[in-house]
Amino acid sequence: MRAAVSSRFQREYDRGTSAWAENPAMPGKFLGNPSQSNRVTQYMVSLRRGKTRKGEEVVSAQAMDHEILERMIKYNLAFKDEPGAQGVSSISKKRKAGTPSLWAGYFLRCMLSLLYITAFLCLLRFDEALRIRWEDVRFETWKSDNGREHLRISTGILPFHLYPNYANPLLCPVRAWCYWYKLTREYLGSDAILTGYVFRRRAGNSVNFDGSIAMLPAQFLDCLRNNLCDIGVRPHAYGTHSFRRGGCQYLAVILRWTYRQICDWAGWSDNLDNPTTLFKYLLSFMDDNSLRREDYLNPLRPPTSKCPACGRSCHCA
Incomplete structure (x- = not known):
């Protein structure tokens, strides 16, 4: 709904995409797009947090493979x-x-x-x-x-x-x-x-x-x-x-970084008040599982890409 309102103000009323703010040269007159005001933005953030607390699952973008x-x-x-x-x-x-x-x-x-x-x-x-x-x-x-x-x-x-x-x-x-x-x-x-x-x-x-x-x-x-x-x-x-979600999965799955290393690299180590953030990047129903269920313990599973440093291609490397 907010996107539709923003588009209408932008296209039909020539309000652009800039934030809604008072014109300093003309007190009482406002410039920009009303749906981009600080109050509307704060409301949208609060709305998402409230829906999440009530149990609604947040659907994020698919990770970039x-x-x-x-x-x-x-x-x-x-x-x-x-x-x-x-x-x-x-x-x-x-x-x-x-x-x-x-x-x-x-x-x-x-x-x-x-x-x-x-x-x-x-x-x-x-x-x-x-x-x-x-x-x-x-x-x-x-x-x-x-x-x-x-x-x-x-x-x-x-x-x-x-x-x-x-x-x-x-x-x-x-x-x-x-x-x-x-x-x-x-x-x-x-x-x-x-x-x-x-x-x-x-x-x-x-x-x-x-x-x-x-x-x-x-x-x-x-x-x-x-x-x-x-x-x-x-x-x-x-x-x-x-890209952020895909990068997390690339470092964890392909380069086999530990979770601690990923948090240190991204600068999240100093603010771990919400430890589930990293796992939301790593796990989501939006992402495709690259491994078939019957292959998890299959000893004849095809090898992965060869490591350029050690030359190993096994899945335990």
């Missing part, structure tokens, strides 16, 4: 723009309808791939990921690792140290960050100093390279669902929280 994530990134990197379409393109709506993949060009797809990987591996909410600035990102040398470079991202919670993933280049965060840095410098000029937001607002089927304007959450969700359609995945079960 790492294989689906790899397919999207692979599709984006292999996408080829038409000549002269790397900037803000003027492709007609009729042509976009006939060619669905034209919803995004190569620049936008590369930026989205970086956003996916960062939110997935760092367990970030979409609003936290969209607020990352170039000033928060820098390369550091790990002295105890023979001078190996890694990436340090400060998000306001805890710094995240990301290393190259040579075993799986599609999920390599350092490779994705370096490539987007290179593309941005090529567009703005080799002598440009990158400042402002990393993930910038969508402009048509490309990116607005104005660093003072971050990508909108609604644009991110729209791009994500279009990207899922590109690879033939139904998008309606996925949302902006899918």
Whole structure:
């Protein structure tokens, strides 16, 4: 109901999507969308908490599977723009309808791939990921690792140290960050100093390279669902929280991190007043069970992916 009211005020009354607030220049006059006021927002949060306390099960977005994530990134990197379409393109709506993949060009797809990987591996909410600035990102040398470079991202919670993933280049965060840095410098000029937001607002089927304007959450969700359609995945079960949930499951199931390590990495160790939060990310009826019930104790179960460090492929590795 709130979404319907917001849409009506936005489209029919030109109220936009900004918060409802009094105009400081004209006391008594208000600007923005009334359904986005602080009072309505507080009521919606209280309503959800009250329904949860009464026993209603909270339905969250489906977790992003790492294989689906790899397919999207692979599709984006292999996408080829038409000549002269790397900037803000003027492709007609009729042509976009006939060619669905034209919803995004190569620049936008590369930026989205970086956003996916960062939110997935760092367990970030979409609003936290969209607020990352170039000033928060820098390369550091790990002295105890023979001078190996890694990436340090400060998000306001805890710094995240990301290393190259040579075993799986599609999920390599350092490779994705370096490539987007290179593309941005090529567009703005080799002598440009990158400042402002990393993930910038969508402009048509490309990116607005104005660093003072971050990508909108609604644009991110729209791009994500279009990207899922590109690879033939139904998008309606996925949302902006899918990467945080999928990242938790990836660290627990694929990389076999302990729950304590996941909480430390995400910055949840200092606030464990609701210990069920982590388990909501790990377990949900929305997610597919990758293991058949008859295979739990099956000694002839096919092996899992081989570990690049120890070479083991057994399920107890």
